Amino acid sequence: MELGILSLSDLQTSRDTGRKVGAAQRIADTIEYAVLGEELGLDVFALGEHHSLDFAVSSPAVVLAAIAARTQRIRLTSAVTVLSVLDPVRVYQDFATLDLVSAGRAEIIAGRSAFTEPFALFGEDMADYDALYAEKIDLLLRLRADDHVTWTGKFRPPLRDAPIAPRAVQTEMPVWAGVGGSPGSAVRAGLLGLPMILGYIGGPLSHAKQAVDLYRETGERAGHPERLRVGISTHFFAGATAKAARDVYPYYHEYLRPKTPGGRGFLVNRAAFEAGTARGQAIMVGSAEEIAEKILDARDMLGIDRFFGQFDWGGLPRSLVEESLHRYGTEIAPAVRTAT
Numbered sequence: 001m002e003l004g005i006l007s008l009s010d011l012q013t014s015r016d017t018g019r020k021v022g023a024a025q026r027i028a029d030t031i032e033y034a035v036l037g038e039e040l041g042l043d044v045f046a047l048g049e050h051h052s053l054d055f056a057v058s059s060p061a062v063v064l065a066a067i068a069a070r071t072q073r074i075r076l077t078s079a080v081t082v083l084s085v086l087d088p089v090r091v092y093q094d095f096a097t098l099d100l101v102s103a104g105r106a107e108i109i110a111g112r113s114a115f116t117e118p119f120a121l122f123g124e125d126m127a128d129y130d131a132l133y134a135e136k137i138d139l140l141l142r143l144r145a146d147d148h149v150t151w152t153g154k155f156r157p158p159l160r161d162a163p164i165a166p167r168a169v170q171t172e173m174p175v176w177a178g179v180g181g182s183p184g185s186a187v188r189a190g191l192l193g194l195p196m197i198l199g200y201i202g203g204p205l206s207h208a209k210q211a212v213d214l215y216r217e218t219g220e221r222a223g224h225p226e227r228l229r230v231g232i233s234t235h236f237f238a239g240a241t242a243k244a245a246r247d248v249y250p251y252y253h254e255y256l257r258p259k260t261p262g263g264r265g266f267l268v269n270r271a272a273f274e275a276g277t278a279r280g281q282a283i284m285v286g287s288a289e290e291i292a293e294k295i296l297d298a299r300d301m302l303g304i305d306r307f308f309g310q311f312d313w314g315g316l317p318r319s320l321v322e323e324s325l326h327r328y329g330t331e332i333a334p335a336v337r338t339a340t
Helices: 023-039 060-068 088-101 117-121 126-145 183-192 205-221 242-246 249-256 270-276 288-302 318-339
Strands: 002-007 044-047 075-078 106-111 148-151 159-163 175-179 196-199 230-239 284-287 306-310
Touching: 002 023, 002 230, 002 318, 023 044, 023 060, 023 318, 044 060, 044 306, 060 075, 060 088, 088 106, 088 126, 106 126, 126 148, 126 175, 126 183, 175 183, 183 196, 183 205, 196 205, 205 230, 205 288, 230 242, 230 288, 230 318, 242 284, 249 270, 284 288, 288 306, 288 318
Parallel strands: 002 044, 002 306, 044 075, 075 106, 106 175, 175 196, 196 230, 230 284, 230 306
Antiparallel strands: 148 159
């Protein structure tokens, strides 16, 4: 099983200084976290894409290229590429270039976005939410397969024997489907034979099994049993003790709370947070031993091939983030690898 870390590059107000962290500092820290992840022996680094002032990264491929120049082994992926609002030709070119820069370590996790801002920004209609993604994932997979493409769709000008350059180092650069839990998304991933990453930030792990089972059943009926892989991503923090880990609750509350009246977010009280960190629940916040047990539980229950810990949320100080990553690399990862 592959073990990875995932950052969404959220910009929060520092609890120490009372000032919002700037994008330049946030990106610099993110690059250092990825370098540390490789040094600690983790397998994958994933970076989110957002198009609002609450996040530092709108172009994961650019930041991942900077990370590629500082690393040699760790795989590099978006999480997710908001494919519904982007031109698949440009997406393929950007990540093929990253693949060249990184000597074959690039991946794409393609999703539809849980936010509305990108649709307005790029002039796409939310009424076409599903149709946009369906058409663009079809084109992206064609671009990955062929160096000359002829294609016609509804939302993009046609291609007529168009040369697609540069070509990735990898013969088939991995494209994963990013799924938020909707049955339709799991079915599509299975029909296409794409590996699936399930973003699951809260609730019992057993609830995620419904989407995973549907994905596997669909993929097997579609003739893709050998191509099916499952990953899961959830909030992560490894503390020196169980209590020390759960004491990061103020950062978790800050991360999820709505920042504007009526804005996107959730108010999570401490009791709900601590309940969500219990065994059988999705939030991976606890001691190294607790988290290792929960990752193994997820493997047994869901048959996951890849785990992502979303590790640097809510304005957590860099010192705490790095301590958590060290526990992941030196305690959690060895325990999980030994057990598997």
